[in-house]
Amino acid sequence: MNGIKATFIRDVQNDYFFRAAGFEPFDEPERFDRHIEKLKRRGENIDYVSICSPNYLHDAHIRFGLRHGADVICEKPLVLNPWNFQGLADFEKETGKKVYNILQVRLHPSIQALRKKIQEGPAGHIYDITLTYITSRGRWYHYSWKGNEQKSGGITTNIGIHFFDMLIWIFGDLKENITNLLQYDKASGYIELENARIRWYLSLDKNDLPEKVKGNGHRTHRSIIIDGEEFEFSDGFADLHTLTYTKILAGEGFRLEESKKSIETVYTIRNARPVGLKGSYHPMLKNLKPGK
Numbered sequence: 001m002n003g004i005k006a007t008f009i010r011d012v013q014n015d016y017f018f019r020a021a022g023f024e025p026f027d028e029p030e031r032f033d034r035h036i037e038k039l040k041r042r043g044e045n046i047d048y049v050s051i052c053s054p055n056y057l058h059d060a061h062i063r064f065g066l067r068h069g070a071d072v073i074c075e076k077p078l079v080l081n082p083w084n085f086q087g088l089a090d091f092e093k094e095t096g097k098k099v100y101n102i103l104q105v106r107l108h109p110s111i112q113a114l115r116k117k118i119q120e121g122p123a124g125h126i127y128d129i130t131l132t133y134i135t136s137r138g139r140w141y142h143y144s145w146k147g148n149e150q151k152s153g154g155i156t157t158n159i160g161i162h163f164f165d166m167l168i169w170i171f172g173d174l175k176e177n178i179t180n181l182l183q184y185d186k187a188s189g190y191i192e193l194e195n196a197r198i199r200w201y202l203s204l205d206k207n208d209l210p211e212k213v214k215g216n217g218h219r220t221h222r223s224i225i226i227d228g229e230e231f232e233f234s235d236g237f238a239d240l241h242t243l244t245y246t247k248i249l250a251g252e253g254f255r256l257e258e259s260k261k262s263i264e265t266v267y268t269i270r271n272a273r274p275v276g277l278k279g280s281y282h283p284m285l286k287n288l289k290p291g292k
Contacts, residue, residue: 029064036068046070055158056151059084066095073100073248076161078259080153082267085260092256100253104240105166107247110233115170118195127171129198129226130282131163136206136219147184149270155187156266160202164191165262171196174265179272180281181288188282189269201282208284 026032036046049065051058051074059079065072066088078101079085088099105111118127145151152158168174172194181188186203206219213221224231247253277285 033064040068048073051075054145054151055080055153056145059088062088062099063091066091066097066099069095069097071098071100073102073245073253075102076165076259077153077157077263077266078256079263080157080267082260082264085256085263088256098253099256100248101256101259102241102244103165103169103254103258104237104244105162106169106254107240107243108233108237110231111166111170114231118170125195127196127226128228129167129171129196129224131167131198131200132221132223132282132284133159133163133201134203134205134208134221135159136209137204141204142184149184153266154270155183155185155202155204156269159204160187160200161262161266163200164265165259167191167196167198168193168261168265171198173261177265177268177272178279179269179274180276180278180285182270182272182274187269188285189272189274190280190282191265197280199280199282201284 026035039046046065046068047070049061049068049070049072051061051065051072053061055077058074058077062072062074062078078099079088092099141147146158153161156164174191174193176192177189178191179187179189185205186201186208188199188201191198191200206214209219209221222233224233244253
């Protein structure tokens, strides 16, 4: 980081480690905290704390970074519960430090072009959107913290937060939020934004993959159809994290409040009572067998 001192809190499957730049990793938070204190006493303050730990620990690890006088960079979801935002906002004011969220999909060239197109499009037009995201996961996923809804926030938070943030960023604030299906490995619903009606479907089940995708040996299917036309953005993700960090170091990163609307959306979904095949639902729900 060009001489900037940073610490990293990183997830490795079921475990996570702490690392200060230039030092061996620590696997115990108490020892890591002591190490940071030693650095501070030597006048070697930490500039940034980068958090890639399990979702349920983000709030505590953000507070750790702020408490040690560092700006904090945190992966999505920033927190699991909407009410955590105010506490972190207060902590920012108390410490004078900043919290940045990794919202790298917003920096994708195709996504930015789409947002510009929507902003310059006909006033009052409501777009009809069908979002499908299927990404096959092995048994390890369900045995790890990611399979524990209390720790991960469930499927809509783990793999859906990127899309909900992107859609709200492009099409405006949430007006309606209906959940049709909510299971540990798949979920589906309908959200209405200021400028869009969206039917969405998320799945970890390889059986949901289209035959063509399975035939090609791929494990992921991503599709967004806008007013009957497929929106293509499969490529271009490789350097988005690097670009995100570059912007943060330049003081242009996405701040705390940027994440709040998508966090509120997925929180509502995972606490909803599914209504089943009612209203405007995703077409894939017609293919589900009884009991699924």
